[in-house]
Amino acid sequence: MDIKELKPTSIWHYFDAITGVPRPSKKEERIREFLLNFAKEQNLEVKVDKTGNVVITKEATPGCEGAPTVILQAHMDMVCEKNGDVKHDFERDPIETYIDGEWVKARGTTLGADNGIGMAAAMAVLADKELKHGRIQALFTVDEETGLTGAFGLESGMIDGKYLLNLDSEDEAEIFIGCAGGIDTTSTFTYKQEALPAGKFYLRVEVKNLLGGHSGGDIHLGRGNANKLLARFLWLCMQRHEVHLCAIDGGNLRNAIPREAMAVIAVNPEEKEAVRAELNHYAADVAAELSGVDPNVTVDMVTADTPEFMIEDKVAHALISALYAAPHGVIAMSHDIEGLVETSTNLASVKMTEPGKIVVATSQRSSVESEKYDIAYQVECLFRLAGAEPSHGDGYPGWKPNMHSRIKDIAVEAYQELYQQTPAIKAIHAGLECGLFLTKYPQLDMISFGPTLRGVHSPDEMMHIPAVEKFWTHLVLILDKVAVESSVEGETGILKNISPFIRTKKREAD
Numbered sequence: 001m002d003i004k005e006l007k008p009t010s011i012w013h014y015f016d017a018i019t020g021v022p023r024p025s026k027k028e029e030r031i032r033e034f035l036l037n038f039a040k041e042q043n044l045e046v047k048v049d050k051t052g053n054v055v056i057t058k059e060a061t062p063g064c065e066g067a068p069t070v071i072l073q074a075h076m077d078m079v080c081e082k083n084g085d086v087k088h089d090f091e092r093d094p095i096e097t098y099i100d101g102e103w104v105k106a107r108g109t110t111l112g113a114d115n116g117i118g119m120a121a122a123m124a125v126l127a128d129k130e131l132k133h134g135r136i137q138a139l140f141t142v143d144e145e146t147g148l149t150g151a152f153g154l155e156s157g158m159i160d161g162k163y164l165l166n167l168d169s170e171d172e173a174e175i176f177i178g179c180a181g182g183i184d185t186t187s188t189f190t191y192k193q194e195a196l197p198a199g200k201f202y203l204r205v206e207v208k209n210l211l212g213g214h215s216g217g218d219i220h221l222g223r224g225n226a227n228k229l230l231a232r233f234l235w236l237c238m239q240r241h242e243v244h245l246c247a248i249d250g251g252n253l254r255n256a257i258p259r260e261a262m263a264v265i266a267v268n269p270e271e272k273e274a275v276r277a278e279l280n281h282y283a284a285d286v287a288a289e290l291s292g293v294d295p296n297v298t299v300d301m302v303t304a305d306t307p308e309f310m311i312e313d314k315v316a317h318a319l320i321s322a323l324y325a326a327p328h329g330v331i332a333m334s335h336d337i338e339g340l341v342e343t344s345t346n347l348a349s350v351k352m353t354e355p356g357k358i359v360v361a362t363s364q365r366s367s368v369e370s371e372k373y374d375i376a377y378q379v380e381c382l383f384r385l386a387g388a389e390p391s392h393g394d395g396y397p398g399w400k401p402n403m404h405s406r407i408k409d410i411a412v413e414a415y416q417e418l419y420q421q422t423p424a425i426k427a428i429h430a431g432l433e434c435g436l437f438l439t440k441y442p443q444l445d446m447i448s449f450g451p452t453l454r455g456v457h458s459p460d461e462m463m464h465i466p467a468v469e470k471f472w473t474h475l476v477l478i479l480d481k482v483a484v485e486s487s488v489e490g491e492t493g494i495l496k497n498i499s500p501f502i503r504t505k506k507r508e509a510d
Contacts, residue, residue: 003097003104006465010128011472015120019095019112025077025146027091028052032076035123035140042127051142051153058126058136064483067134069161071444072125074118074168075144075433079253079457082109084208084260086459103454103462111461113453115144117468118167121475133479137161144168144433145255148396151433154440163407163482165475166434166448170217170456172467173419175411176448177402178427180216180341180365181435183376183395184254187322187383189358191315196307197244200266203275204304205233207250209296212259212458215346215363216430219257220330224286224294226250226261227347231323233282233299234263238317240278241271245316246307251349254363255431256457258348264304276301311358315387319358322386323350326362331375334367334427337401341429343371345379360388365429367398399435399446401427407445407478410485414477419470423449449474 006012023031035054039046045057054076060067080090086108096107105111122138125131137159141150169176207226212218227250237243243265250261267275283299290297311319328347334340343366353359362379366372372395380390402408408425415423434446451467454460 001099003099006468008124008469008472010124011117011120011468014123015113015117016097018116018119019097022091022093023077023112024080024090025143026149028076028142032142035076038123044126047158049153049155049158051150051155053142053150053154053158054140055158056126056138056140058138060134061132061483064132064134067483067485068163069135069137070133070479070482071137071139071159071161071164072122073139073141073164073166073433073437074115074122075141075150076119077143077145078112078114078116079110079145079256081212081252081256081458083459099465100462102465104465105462106459109459110457111463113461113463114170114456115168117451117463121167121472124472125475125479131476131479132483134483135161136479141433146253148431148433148436151436152396154437156440159441162443162445164434164437164444164446165407165478166432166446167450167475168432169428169448169450170453172450172452172464172470173415173421174424174426174449175408175415176426176428176432177405177408178367179399179432179434179448180367180429181369181372181396181398182363182365182431183372184393185362185364185376185379185390187360187362187380187388187390189315189319189360189386189388190356191358192312193309193356194312196246196266196310199269200244201269201272202246202264202266202304202306203272204262204264204302205230205279206260206262206300206302207297208260208300209298210257210259210294211296211455211460212257213455214430214457215255215257215344215348216365217428217456219344219346219429220341222293222329223257224290224297225328225347226258227323227350228326228328229286229297229299230261230263231320233279234265234320235324236282237265237275237278238320241275242268244310244313245320246310247352248319248350248358249352251361253457254346254348254361256348257346259458261350264307266310318386322383322388323347323360326379326382327375332371337427340367340427342367343375344429345375365431367427367429369398372398396431397435397439399432399438402445405445405447407482408447410481411447411449411474411478414481415474418473418477
């Protein structure tokens with residue numbers, strides 16, 4: 001079956017179309033053009049700000065003109081990750097999707113359901129002629145994944161709604177009312193390229209086949225970090241043998257737990273067998289340690305070609321020691337919300353960006369602003385002691401939960417009516433754009449929700465098909481309920497004249 005044949009056909013139709021449009025972060029030109037063409041086809045008002053964000057407006061259905069305006073928000077870009085053996089150009093090639101039981105997946109790449117399904121839902125609402133709703137503004141932001149550039153740069157006057165529905169969460173039956181803030185730290189090591197000693201033997205050490213995942217949503221799972229695992233082995237080797245580091249590379253994105261890492265090292269020929277034996281023991285230890293959370297991890301070693309140079313030993317040893325010592329994972333759990341990670345850090349990537357420089361990227365998150373900076377400063381201190389030059393990004397604010405949110409109450413009521421179940425009200429450790437929206441538009445009342453996704457930010461990303469239908473039905477009923485709500489603050493209307501779509505769903509449920 002093709003995903004366009006799945007139900008509800010409207011949301012799957014637009015999701016399928018979105019997967020055909022390349023949309024890496026910071027390169028959203030094609031998906032923006034796609035949205036502008038859509039708005040033109042639907043005869044809807046559209047505007048674009050200087051940052052590249054798009055807002056499409058649909059007026060209220062007759063009789064609902066007095067209802068509060070609802071903003072449907074999703075981001076255009078996607079994380080572009082693929083397995084090492086997959087040939088895929090994210091700037092040119094469409095995502096190849098397929099159905100596996102109750103899940104939609106991609107062949108060896110990220111699926112882009114984060115946040116393609118949010119975009120698809122907003123487009124389906126804009127295109128539907130039968131839904132009942134007040135005035136709708138669909139806000140599509142750029143570069144959420146690598147810098148929240150769209151949310152930072154959103155211009156005043158682009159939106160004017162009362163309620164904002166962020167369609168960028170990953171667990172059906174959960175409504176999020178808060179998120180962590182974050183800040184990135186990069187530490188740059190400067191080194192001399194030195195000539196290779198004569199008579200050395202060269203080995204390539206690889207850590208791969210880890211699950212990786214989202215550095216916010218999956219950090220509590222305890223999955224392996226390829227950079228940490230590689231540094232641990234190299235540090236152990238350096239304590240026992242004469243080891244020279246010639247190359248190192250690991251991870252990619254700041255918000256993805258690194259799945260793969262590699263290093264090229266030089267050893268004395270008479271020690272190569274001992275190093276191989278130690279690698280085998282180490283690989284067995286790692287496999288045992290991660291058997292419950294990362295069962296496919298492999299640590300391997302192969303003979304390497306002679307490199308052009310080696311990194312000066314002083315810097316190489318300091319780098320490996322710092323990577324081994326660097327914190328990664330959960331730092332603290334919340335004392336206020338049970339089960340919520342409060343503070344974490346991700347040792348995201350190690351890159352030889354240009355001759356003579358190695359850049360280590362980390363990402364810190366916390367729902368407590370002071371602790372966000374505390375862990376960032378700890379990372380700074382560690383790498384500064386190792387001889388690197390650390391710097392911090394601008395960071396982004398968290399979104400403080402509002403337990404008195406009216407749109408939260410409406411969403412809970414809608415879910416209870418549809419499914420006779422109360423959704424969980426949560427805060428999320430991952431970063432959302434909502435905190436930035438609130439600083440620019442303090443009148444907003446916001447929630448975040450979405451269908452069930454798994455393996456986000458990795459080639460294992462998949463989306464639960466039944467959850468998409470529940471998400472869509474829930475969204476439609478929320479809009480229906482808001483449509484009859486008075487524009488007077490605190491006054492709530494009574495649900496009546498329910499749209500044909502909802503009447504049908506209620507009959508099916510009965």
